[in-house]
Amino acid sequence: MTIAPNGMKILNHLGIGNRIARLGAPIDFIRFTDKTDKAISRFGNKSSKLDEVGAIALPRSTLMQVLREKVSEAGITVLNDFSIDHIDYHHDYVNLYFKNKEMVKADMVIGADGANSTIRQYVCDGQSTPKIHKSVVIGGLVKSENIKSIINYKDDSSRSSINLLLHHDKSFGFCCGSKDESIWMWWCRVDDDISEKISHTLREKKRELLLNAFSGWKSPVQELLLETEYISVNHAYDLEPLHSWHKNRAVLIGDAAHAMPPSSGQGASLAMEDALSLACSLSVNDLCPQIAFEQYASMRKERVEKIAELARRQRQPPVSPLKFWFIKKALSVILPIVGPRSNKWIYDYDPRQISWYKRAI
Numbered sequence: 001m002t003i004a005p006n007g008m009k010i011l012n013h014l015g016i017g018n019r020i021a022r023l024g025a026p027i028d029f030i031r032f033t034d035k036t037d038k039a040i041s042r043f044g045n046k047s048s049k050l051d052e053v054g055a056i057a058l059p060r061s062t063l064m065q066v067l068r069e070k071v072s073e074a075g076i077t078v079l080n081d082f083s084i085d086h087i088d089y090h091h092d093y094v095n096l097y098f099k100n101k102e103m104v105k106a107d108m109v110i111g112a113d114g115a116n117s118t119i120r121q122y123v124c125d126g127q128s129t130p131k132i133h134k135s136v137v138i139g140g141l142v143k144s145e146n147i148k149s150i151i152n153y154k155d156d157s158s159r160s161s162i163n164l165l166l167h168h169d170k171s172f173g174f175c176c177g178s179k180d181e182s183i184w185m186w187w188c189r190v191d192d193d194i195s196e197k198i199s200h201t202l203r204e205k206k207r208e209l210l211l212n213a214f215s216g217w218k219s220p221v222q223e224l225l226l227e228t229e230y231i232s233v234n235h236a237y238d239l240e241p242l243h244s245w246h247k248n249r250a251v252l253i254g255d256a257a258h259a260m261p262p263s264s265g266q267g268a269s270l271a272m273e274d275a276l277s278l279a280c281s282l283s284v285n286d287l288c289p290q291i292a293f294e295q296y297a298s299m300r301k302e303r304v305e306k307i308a309e310l311a312r313r314q315r316q317p318p319v320s321p322l323k324f325w326f327i328k329k330a331l332s333v334i335l336p337i338v339g340p341r342s343n344k345w346i347y348d349y350d351p352r353q354i355s356w357y358k359r360a361i
């Protein structure tokens, strides 16, 4: 996965930004080509503040491991196998009931339980059921010393880029995921028929379907598909804006509040921004949930919904070859100008600069 510069700011705040930067690979550019690797466009992907760590790509498991170590250093216990079943509110406490039959009485509950959140059902109780759209994301991780020699770039800056190969009915993206270039990550979009077939087939058949779909595409597309041990098929969710992110003593953060298409590259970074914002709001409001939750939500909703809307617009459905030709021409002119500018307000955001947050830190 990639952590955008705004997410890296939060990791820096936690004191683990440099460690993540050392383990992952920098993503300083976004590079668009066609399936033959002919350049369409390229633009910088950094925060405009030069002293800050830019975007980093790394395996999700590596990020999780570093976060878990940090949590453990802070003396916080993580309990596994505690899956929430339901909650009930009381005036000044909330009871949490887990599937393992345990019960916990708590001052408040923070629903950080992802796109299929259970806590969201309680927060949205009484509102119309929020709509959630599901899509299939196919991808893989290649861990191999051999891959260095396979990935043969024309210029060195491509090594620190997200490389997106576009075609009228499908696309393939890849980037390096470790400093020593021994890990590479890829993901692709194919039409609904192929996605459906891939979702329901076994490992080697998945590979065969993808090798066929991307036959004739410029190296290293086929090589990455061949070297991937496990081709993953995940669901991505896009949640329509919620009327409210909190109710009584429960509040939502991250995907539970605002799952958005992964093409935004922002889901994890926004979840981390939410967490820091909520922590600051609780701190300045003496842990009073109602006031803190309201302040947190009013600070976050507009930004997050704007980014989600942008991600929805960027999702390119399959188009005719002629329309794709026009899109390519337009992208080659527009993206170098608009690309960095359109990301600036997203990357430069720092919750720590907001006046009432400063009192909390």
Ligand SMILES: Cc1cc2nc3c(=O)[nH]c(=O)nc-3n(C[C@H](O)[C@H](O)[C@H](O)COP(=O)(O)OP(=O)(O)OC[C@H]3O[C@@H](n4cnc5c(N)ncnc54)[C@H](O)[C@@H]3O)c2cc1C
Pocket (backbone or CB within 6 Å): 001, 002, 003, 004, 082, 083, 084, 085, 112, 113, 114, 115, 116, 117, 118, 137, 234, 235, 236, 237, 253, 254, 255, 256, 260, 262, 265, 266, 267, 268, 269, 271
């Ligand atoms: C294929 C794919 C690729 C992506 N790539 C990127 C990327 O490159 N960059 C990026 O920023 N974002 C990316 N995203 C989005 C990103 O993964 C999410 O936005 C981010 O993980 C949200 O974090 P979260 O903590 O809110 O939710 P999650 O990471 O989903 O965590 C939710 C946690 O809650 C737990 N949980 C769920 N239900 C319960 C329950 N009932 N009781 C107890 N615990 C529960 C889950 O086990 C999980 O540990 C991608 C998403 C997908 C699907």
